[in-house]
Each structure stands twice: as C-alpha cells, then as structure tokens.
Amino acid sequence: MIALVHLGDVDPSLLHGLSEQLELAYRRKVEHLSPLPLPNEAYNKKRLQFLSTAILKRLFPLRIPGRERVLGIADVDLYVPGLNFVFGEADPKEGVAVFSLFRLKPESGTSSDExxxxxRALTEAVHELGHTYGLGHCPNPRCVMFFSNSLGDTDRKGPGFCRRCEGRLFEKAG
Ligand SMILES: [Zn+2]
Ligand SMILES: [Zn+2]
Structure with a gap:
C-alpha cells in the first residue's frame, strides 16, 4: 500500500484521479492520510523556498508497518542545496518521497490546462515513487525515470516507464 499525504494547502481538485492512476502504475492500493502542516524548519527565509529534505524527515514516522511507501504532496517551492529548485525528492532508504505542484502549473491557467x-503531477509522483522502489535515473528521455530539469523534460517524458524500468520495478517491488 502507498500512502499519500498533503502538506500544507493543496487544492484537492488539482489531484483528481491521481490515486487511481498511481494504483495502475504501481499495481498497489493507494490510501489518503490526514494532511500535515508544512514544517517550519523546512522554510528558508532567504530563498523563500522549502528544503525538501526537511519535509521528507517529517514523513519518516508515517511509514508504519503495512504502509510500503509514503508520498507527500505540497504546493510550495522546493529546493535542495546546490540546485535552484527541485520538482521533488525521494529517500529510498526510508521509503518516502515528496513532490510539489508549485512549478508544474501552466502559466495561462485555463481549464484545458488542468x-x-x-x-505533470502524475509524472512527478510516479518518478519520485520510482526512486523509493530503487529505480535510478533513466537515459531514455521518454521514460518517467528520466531526470527532469524543466517542464519541457517533464512533458516530453510523461508518466510511463520504459520497458526496462518497468521490468526492474516489478522485479524489485514484486
Ligand atoms: Zn529523479
Ligand atoms: Zn526507463
């Protein structure tokens, strides 16, 4: 079972269908946990961003037996030191990951952009969870495990695994 948890204010309508699609991609049940506040200690006042690694730490205790993975969903700008921003981050050892909608939103904001x-949200969710199942970055630019530097990368690859990554995933994850 994979658990999803909202961190801070996240408009649930933006995530319509996400759990169903994750269930299909990972062949596992997905449950929703009660939302958590964004941790104060993750906020960097100089950068006006949240340190994703500090958010991940707050997810560790949620990984109780029976919950294979915990995926946090935020709507704030995330970073790690050395990068301007990150779409998300995973901790494969702890089985937790987080991603943010913040940089995924199309600029025009029309309904077709939803x-x-x-x-994009599904793509980032599948990608970060893929890391928690031991997948690394894939050189195939059409595979969800390709490293995204930009929304162009995210849109090109989409949420699907290449055959090699899919094979590895279910070999590792069962
Ligand atoms: Zn990655
Ligand atoms: Zn791949």
Whole structure:
C-alpha cells in the first residue's frame, strides 16, 4: 500500500484521479492520510523556498508497518542545496518521497490546462515513487525515470516507464 499525504494547502481538485492512476502504475492500493502542516524548519527565509529534505524527515514516522511507501504532496517551492529548485525528492532508504505542484502549473491557467497539470503531477509522483522502489535515473528521455530539469523534460517524458524500468520495478517491488 502507498500512502499519500498533503502538506500544507493543496487544492484537492488539482489531484483528481491521481490515486487511481498511481494504483495502475504501481499495481498497489493507494490510501489518503490526514494532511500535515508544512514544517517550519523546512522554510528558508532567504530563498523563500522549502528544503525538501526537511519535509521528507517529517514523513519518516508515517511509514508504519503495512504502509510500503509514503508520498507527500505540497504546493510550495522546493529546493535542495546546490540546485535552484527541485520538482521533488525521494529517500529510498526510508521509503518516502515528496513532490510539489508549485512549478508544474501552466502559466495561462485555463481549464484545458488542468489536464496538463494533472499529467505533470502524475509524472512527478510516479518518478519520485520510482526512486523509493530503487529505480535510478533513466537515459531514455521518454521514460518517467528520466531526470527532469524543466517542464519541457517533464512533458516530453510523461508518466510511463520504459520497458526496462518497468521490468526492474516489478522485479524489485514484486
Ligand atoms: Zn529523479
Ligand atoms: Zn526507463
């Protein structure tokens, strides 16, 4: 079972269908936990961003027996030292990951963009969870495990695994 948890204010309508699609991608049940506040200690006042590694730490205790993975969903700008921003971060050892909608939103904000936002959210969710199942970055730019530097990368690859990564995933994850 994979658990999803909202961190801070996240508009649930932006995530419509996400759990169903994750269930299909990972062949596992997905449950929703009660939302958590964004941790104060993760906020960097100089950068006006949240340190994703500090958010991940707050997810560790949620990984109780029976919960294979915990995926946090935020709507704030995330970073790690050395990078301007990150779409998300995973801790494979602890089985937790987080991603943010903040940089996934299309600029024009029309209703047809909602589908695009949902596809991007699914892509980032599948990618970060993939790391928690031991997958590294894939050189195939059409594979969800390709490293995204930009939304162009995210949109090109989409939420699907290449055959090699899919094979590895279910070999490792069962
Ligand atoms: Zn990655
Ligand atoms: Zn791949």
């Amino acid at each position: 589908g695009l936002l949902r596809r």
